[in-house]
Amino acid sequence: MAKKPTFSKEIANLLYASHGNPIVSCIQCGTCSGTCPVAEYMDHSPRRLIAMINADLKEEVLESNTFWFCASCYHCTVRCPSGIDIAELMYAVKRYSIWKHQYKEGLVGPVFSETFVKTIFRSGRSYEPILAPSYIFSRGVRKMFEEAHTATNLMLKGRIPVLPSRIERIENLQRVIGRIIPTGGSS
Amino acid sequence: MKQYALYPGCSLEKIAQSYRVSAIETSRAMGVELKEIDDWNCCGATAYFHVDELLSYTLVARNLAIAEKENLDFVAPCSACYKNAYFTKKYLNQDPELAEHINYALEEDNLHFTGNIAVKHLIEVFVQDLGVEQIRDKVSNPLEGLRVAPYYGCQIVRPRKDHEDVEEPQFFEDLISAMGAEPVDYPNKVRCCGGSLIITSRVAALSLVRVLLQSAVDSNAMVIATACPLCQVNLECYQEQVNQEFGTEYSIPILYFTQILGLSLGIPAKRLGIGTELVSTKEVLTYAQKKENDL
Numbered sequence: 001m002a003k004k005p006t007f008s009k010e011i012a013n014l015l016y017a018s019h020g021n022p023i024v025s026c027i028q029c030g031t032c033s034g035t036c037p038v039a040e041y042m043d044h045s046p047r048r049l050i051a052m053i054n055a056d057l058k059e060e061v062l063e064s065n066t067f068w069f070c071a072s073c074y075h076c077t078v079r080c081p082s083g084i085d086i087a088e089l090m091y092a093v094k095r096y097s098i099w100k101h102q103y104k105e106g107l108v109g110p111v112f113s114e115t116f117v118k119t120i121f122r123s124g125r126s127y128e129p130i131l132a133p134s135y136i137f138s139r140g141v142r143k144m145f146e147e148a149h150t151a152t153n154l155m156l157k158g159r160i161p162v163l164p165s166r167i168e169r170i171e172n173l174q175r176v177i178g179r180i181i182p183t184g185g186s187s
Numbered sequence: 188m189k190q191y192a193l194y195p196g197c198s199l200e201k202i203a204q205s206y207r208v209s210a211i212e213t214s215r216a217m218g219v220e221l222k223e224i225d226d227w228n229c230c231g232a233t234a235y236f237h238v239d240e241l242l243s244y245t246l247v248a249r250n251l252a253i254a255e256k257e258n259l260d261f262v263a264p265c266s267a268c269y270k271n272a273y274f275t276k277k278y279l280n281q282d283p284e285l286a287e288h289i290n291y292a293l294e295e296d297n298l299h300f301t302g303n304i305a306v307k308h309l310i311e312v313f314v315q316d317l318g319v320e321q322i323r324d325k326v327s328n329p330l331e332g333l334r335v336a337p338y339y340g341c342q343i344v345r346p347r348k349d350h351e352d353v354e355e356p357q358f359f360e361d362l363i364s365a366m367g368a369e370p371v372d373y374p375n376k377v378r379c380c381g382g383s384l385i386i387t388s389r390v391a392a393l394s395l396v397r398v399l400l401q402s403a404v405d406s407n408a409m410v411i412a413t414a415c416p417l418c419q420v421n422l423e424c425y426q427e428q429v430n431q432e433f434g435t436e437y438s439i440p441i442l443y444f445t446q447i448l449g450l451s452l453g454i455p456a457k458r459l460g461i462g463t464e465l466v467s468t469k470e471v472l473t474y475a476q477k478k479e480n481d482l
Contacts, residue, residue, distance in 0.1 A: 037379050037398070041391040069388050071395075072233050073379035074345035078353045085346070094237040109237070109387040116234035120246070124228040126197040143389065146428055150465075154202065154424060157463040161201040168226045172296035176249060179292035180242050 007058035014092035020077070020085030026050045032076035032086050042066040046076055046086055053093070062102045067093040068109035121177060124167030191312060192254035192261050192304070193221035196268040196416070197229050203265075203416035205460025209445035210264050210309055212459060216452045217317055217325060221262065224253050230263075230271045233383055241288070247275035248289045251306070252298035264309040264445075266415035267382070270342035273306045308343050310414045310444060314358040322365040327453040329367020333474040335447060336371040336408035337363055338399070340418040341379050353377070362444065363412065366451035368474075373406035375399050380421040390432065396421050397429050400437045410471045412444045419443060423466055440468040450475035 005013070012022055026047075033045035043064040044052065052061050070090035077087045094113070097103045103110050119126055154160045167173060177183055191214075199207040214221050227250045229235075231243040251272060254261045263269040279286040280302040290299055307315075313322060337359035344353050356377070360370035380399060381392030399422060403411050413419045423441035430437055442461070449459040456475065461468055 037395050038381075038384070038388075038391050041388065041394075065388075069384070069391060071341075071379050071382045071384045071392075073341040073382070075341070075377075075379065078345050078347050087346070091236050091240075095240065098238055107387070112383075112387050113234040113237040116232070117238045117242075120229045120231070120235065125200070126229050126232065146431065150424055150428060153465050157465065159202045159204070159463055165197070165200055167228050169296055173228055173249065175295035176245060176292045177242065179295060180245050180289075181239060 007056045007061070008053050011053050011089070011092055011096060014096055015085070015088060020080075020088060021083040023050055023084055023089060024054060025082045026054065026084060027082055029081060031079050031081060035075045035079050036070075037073065037075070038069045038071060042069050046070075046090075049093075050084075050086070050089070053089075061093065062097055062100070063104050065104055065107060066090075067097070068103070068107050070094075121174060121183070122170075123164050124170050124173050125165045127161065127164040188218055188220045189316075190220045190222055190259050191307075192257055192259040193223045194227055194230075194250055194254070194261055194263045194268060194272065195223060196263060196265040197232075198265055198416035198420070202420060203443075205463050206264055206416055206419070206443045206445065207460075209443055209449050209459040212454050213445045213449045213452060214312070216449070216454060217313070217322065219312065219317070222257065222259065224250060224257075224261075227253060230268045232267055232271075236271075241285075243271070244275045244279065244285070245289050245292050247271050248279060248286075248300045249293060249296060249298060251276055251302070251304070252293055252300045255301060255304050256298075258304065260305040260307060262307050262309055262312055264414070265417070266308065266340055266342040267417060269306070269308040270346075273348065274346075276302050276306050308414065310343065310359070310362070313444075313448070314362050319361045319365045322362065322448070326365065326367055326451045328451050328475060330447070330451050330474045331367055333368040333447075333471065334371050334407055334409045335363045335366075335368045336373055336403040336406065336411045337376055337444075338380075338403075338411050338413050338418060338422070339377045340413065340415050341377070341382070343414060344377060359412070359414070359444070362448070366448055368447065368451070371403065371406045371408040373402045373408065375402040380418045382417055382421075385421055385425060392421065393425060393429050393432050396425055397433055397435065397437075400426065400429065400435075400439060404437065404439060408439065409474075410440045410442055410447070410468070412447055413441060414444050423464060426466055438466055440464060440466050440471055442468060442471065447471075 033047040067090040363370040381395040384392035446459045
């Protein structure tokens with residue numbers, strides 16, 4: 001029987017579209033951590049996360065908020081002296097985490113991403129008011145009021161849609177998607 | 188009149204409609220027509236790529252295939268839409284098997300991706316295709332004395348596409364100079380605004396916005412110019428929440444580069460969607476109206 005791939009191999013395999021160098025070529029210089037604008041909010045810095053992946057510390061990696069706090073700004077990617085596409089690596093770990101349904105409790109990122117994907121499947125376009133309820137309640141009353149205040153101001157300026165936008169050929173789009181992944185029968 | 192296929196993206200439908208109208212107005216003034224792509228769908232933003240890569244490329248490829256039917260270059264005013272379209276086209280062109288797989292799916296909508304049109308960000312249409320010289324010639328209302336901080340954000344310049352300068356780009360400054368305004372030199376012009384972190388990791392995102400606002404204010408900028416709806420919304424609509432969170436008192440207007448450019452081309456503010464901001468743009472407008480009063 002074939003040997004089960006290690007965690008680091010699994011993550012490396014998820015990077016098939018990335019043109020960067022393999023993560024094993026990381027020299028642990030820390031340029032990514034020094035560059036990352038969100039590093040101070042992460043459980044582990046990007047440099048440390050890469051070391052943890054290379055050491056197959058799967059549970060610890062998936063339990064961290066690091067990759068969910070990546071804003072995809074690609075600053076680390078353009079600076080990495082080893083040519084690793086670190087931002088794409090963060091995407092790969094996000095996908096792995098969603099695929100395995102294993103992520104740190106209380107994180108908004110995975111819920112938001114899944115709601116977003118469902119919204120696109122239903123209407124073809126994103127729609128802020130549908131997306132809002134999925135995450136807003138997790139924030140506590142004060143934050144909710146602040147968010148509602150901002151939303152009300154935007155609504156008064158005519159900047160929030162009242163009705164969701166829907167593309168005309170949505171059924172075609174759903175069949176297109178159905179040829180890529182199982183979508184639960186015809187819609 | 189030169190034509191482009193405009194891919195507005197979801198944000199420009201409502202929250203950034205001022206970007207849409209000002210993009211169309213300023214392009215027209217420069218002799219360019221932006222023709223909206225028929226029945227386009229969401230590009231997947233960043234959230235879609237968190238779930239499935241192949242599906243994300245398929246979403247983007249559908250829009251590219253629709254634009255190809257018109258044989259017009261694809262233009263996205265949103266940096267995230269632009270990045271997704273640029274790299275999807277690149278990867279599909281490099282990997283015929285990937286393209287074949289996605290084309291099999293696109294058959295369901297009678298579409299076929301060939302990858303034969305260029306993908307551009309709206310600001311590239313102005314600074315590369317039209318050129319700063321041509322813009323300077325058309326500026327009838329130079330915004331003398333207006334100090335504008337060019338905010339590049341991330342995905343126009345990153346990831347690297349070719350041999351462009353990803354650390355110290357200058358094209359935005361050149362564009363602002365062409366408008367007769369003064370580009371402000373400040374250290375964080377390519378630093379991230381947080382993107383969709385505002386939804387998923389609020390405090391982290393607010394702190395990123397704070398850094399940018401502070402750095403622009405420290406350099407005496409009167410307005411920040413953006414080229415992306417996500418950047419505009421984060422910097423402007425969340426300014427009040429930044430003030431509440433950190434006890435600051437920022438009140439700096441954030442406009443799309445097309446709005447400021449439009450003013451310098453003599454287009455009335457209202458036709459550029461100015462007036463729907465949460466932070467007042469009154470002071471900026473005095474620089475545009477000065478000329479009218481002098482006449």
